[in-house]
Amino acid sequence: EVQLVESGGGLVKPGGSLRLSCAASGFTFSTYSMNWVRQAPGKGLEWVSSISSSSTYIYYADSMKGRFTISRDNAKNSLYLQMNSLRAEDTAVYYCARGDYDVLTGLMGYWGQGTLVTVSS
Amino acid sequence: DIQMTQSPSTLSASVGDRVTITCRASQSISSWLAWYQQKPGKAPKLLIYKASSLESGVPSRFSGSGSGTEFTLTISSLQPDDFATYYCQLYNSYLFTFGPGTKVDIK
Numbered sequence: 001e002v003q004l005v006e007s008g009g010g011l012v013k014p015g016g017s018l019r020l021s022c023a024a025s026g027f028t029f030s031t032y033s034m035n036w037v038r039q040a041p042g043k044g045l046e047w048v049s050s051i052s053s054s055s056t057y058i059y060y061a062d063s064m065k066g067r068f069t070i071s072r073d074n075a076k077n078s079l080y081l082q083m084n085s086l087r088a089e090d091t092a093v094y095y096c097a098r099g100d101y102d103v104l105t106g107l108m109g110y111w112g113q114g115t116l117v118t119v120s121s
Numbered sequence: 122d123i124q125m126t127q128s129p130s131t132l133s134a135s136v137g138d139r140v141t142i143t144c145r146a147s148q149s150i151s152s153w154l155a156w157y158q159q160k161p162g163k164a165p166k167l168l169i170y171k172a173s174s175l176e177s178g179v180p181s182r183f184s185g186s187g188s189g190t191e192f193t194l195t196i197s198s199l200q201p202d203d204f205a206t207y208y209c210q211l212y213n214s215y216l217f218t219f220g221p222g223t224k225v226d227i228k
Contacts, residue, residue, distance in 0.1 A: 035217070037165075045157070045165060045208050045219040059215050062122070095164055106210070106217030107155055109176070111164035 002026040002110045004096045009115030016086050022079040022096030022112060030074035033099030035108055036081050038092035052104040086119045123147050125211055125220040133228040140196040142223045144209030149189045153213040156185055156194045160205045
């Protein structure tokens, strides 16, 4: 069974940093692209970033470029999102989602339950 | 950048109704369109990919159609489990934009 478990969320002050993690199990992690998607309270889904299976290709939404860094450790079956210079508008539930096998298309077939990031003083 | 819009933003319907949600792209995206369902407090679930392909395990009352700039998600006979918010998503580009969502609630 595919499982994605996010962690690392919490309360952080504006301008601060946070690193989210996503632990994957139930599939061969190293062969799938991975994604981060966020959802502000009461709002819609917003794509954040995606990474190919071998980290060759990395994409970011424009509003996250330069502040967020996606990475993965295939030996640890883990996906990460380093978030710097956080703003109040970054407050959201952050979801980890599995992408396609061997290619990075942005299609998201499995999702974790999300971790809440709150940016507030 | 390609923008995605959905209509309506909210739809009130009854069990058994046929429901259609429209998604439009600001320029042609071929068939690179997915649909997701999200219930309150839950993660989204993939329903349809490549505009009209049904994800494994998704009931056949869900169907998708369209290509280019206009797409539809149809629920042939609305069931109690289908009251949720539905999002379209552009994929297979380098920006994986979601539409703003359509909430289907009980009339």
